[in-house]
Amino acid sequence: KTRHIRAVYDRRIQEFRKGAPVCVHVWYNGMFVPVTVRHEDYLGFGWP
Secondary structure, three states, X not given: OHHHHHHHHHHHXXXXXXXXXXXXXXXXXXXXXXXXXXXXHHHHHOOO
């Protein structure tokens, strides 16, 4: 089971680095809010 989760994570990270948008949930005002992010959003934060 852990291997499958790791494989999905690795695949998503590869897609993200190629520019695919990813939906993440951010804790804001006491609840999780879905936010779509792209690789370009993190270029200024030292993303590899």
